[in-house]
Amino acid sequence: MRVLIGVDGSEGSIEAVRQASRLVSPARDRIALYYAPPKVAVRSDRPLPQDAVDESRRALFQSVFAHAEALLPEPLRAGVEHIVGEQNPRRGLRIAADQWRADLIVVGAHGASTLGQTLLGSVARSLVYDTVTPVLIARGKKVPRADDTYRVVMAVEDVPTLSSATKLLEELSFPETTRGRVVHVIEPLFGAEIPAWLEEKARSARDDELTHAWVEGYDAEKRAKEAQMLQYSKTLPTALATLPPLVVEGLPAKKLLEIAASDDIDLIILGTRGLSIAERFFIGSTTEKILTHAPCSLLVMHYGAKP
Numbered sequence: 001m002r003v004l005i006g007v008d009g010s011e012g013s014i015e016a017v018r019q020a021s022r023l024v025s026p027a028r029d030r031i032a033l034y035y036a037p038p039k040v041a042v043r044s045d046r047p048l049p050q051d052a053v054d055e056s057r058r059a060l061f062q063s064v065f066a067h068a069e070a071l072l073p074e075p076l077r078a079g080v081e082h083i084v085g086e087q088n089p090r091r092g093l094r095i096a097a098d099q100w101r102a103d104l105i106v107v108g109a110h111g112a113s114t115l116g117q118t119l120l121g122s123v124a125r126s127l128v129y130d131t132v133t134p135v136l137i138a139r140g141k142k143v144p145r146a147d148d149t150y151r152v153v154m155a156v157e158d159v160p161t162l163s164s165a166t167k168l169l170e171e172l173s174f175p176e177t178t179r180g181r182v183v184h185v186i187e188p189l190f191g192a193e194i195p196a197w198l199e200e201k202a203r204s205a206r207d208d209e210l211t212h213a214w215v216e217g218y219d220a221e222k223r224a225k226e227a228q229m230l231q232y233s234k235t236l237p238t239a240l241a242t243l244p245p246l247v248v249e250g251l252p253a254k255k256l257l258e259i260a261a262s263d264d265i266d267l268i269i270l271g272t273r274g275l276s277i278a279e280r281f282f283i284g285s286t287t288e289k290i291l292t293h294a295p296c297s298l299l300v301m302h303y304g305a306k307p
Contacts, residue, residue, distance in 0.1 A: 004102035012108020025173040026075035036085030090126040152180035154269040174239035181243035253289035
């Protein structure tokens with residue numbers, strides 16, 4: 001597997017290197033570090049010699065690459081490639097991923113600031129919507145966990161579309177301490193979330209034949225989905241099936257964020273279908289909400305992406 005890590009010396013990129021290290025194998029995987037040095041701004045009327053500009057940029061990328069490599073475990077440092085970008089990272093990382101034939105791109109949730117803007121924050125969002133290459137967005141834990149478990153949930157919407165994603169998951173080297181499970185969120189019984197007492201009242205309306213038939217059909221669909229998730233989990237790497245599949249009712253983004261918080265999850269694996277250009281800017285999407293509010297890292301994989 002070929003893993004491209006975007007670095008810039010920030011805490012976000014440090015976390016990207018750390019988390020990528022947990023999921024790759026020195027024996028079979030290759031790593032490349034990508035950095036696009038900022039332009040040198042000179043507040044002077046006197047032009048700066050080009051060789052001085054070049055030397056300044058060289059010092060920047062050499063320092064960033066050396067710092068990132070030092071964070072890698074010793075076995076992973078051999079053979080690390082360096083890619084110096086000449087364009088905005090949002091575009092440059094996509095180009096580098098294509099040219100280097102990356103199987104996975106890793107970036108921090110936030111990176112170095114430029115005029116108060118979180119540079120890699122915009123890069124992470126751009127990559128999710130504008131590339132078909134899987135993207136791992138690394139977020140550090142605010143409160144360290146007492147044990148060394150690595151907790152993962154994989155959100156599954158539609159099993160038949162997951163064949164390409166399953167291949168990537170098989171290539172990842174999950175830690176031995178991984179506790180993973182499949183999660184599927186089904187639409188609420190009434191098409192939207194309602195208070196628990198109101199749903200219970202509707203479910204208990206036995207004199208309403210229509211409501212009774214509706215509830216029975218819905219419960220049967222949920223049982224069928226639980227069986228499907230159980231069968232699918234058997235095809236996944238063992239690390240992602242250490243816990244039984246979970247089928248819950250509600251709004252996908254809300255439920256996944258609740259699970260991530262309550263179970264102290266380290267990584268959410270999320271699949272998103274290919275989006276048209278217009279659809280990529282639909283801010284209300286499940287992907288966008290989780291990307292913005294997830295308390296942990298996020299691995300986004302695209303299924304059947306459209307140009």
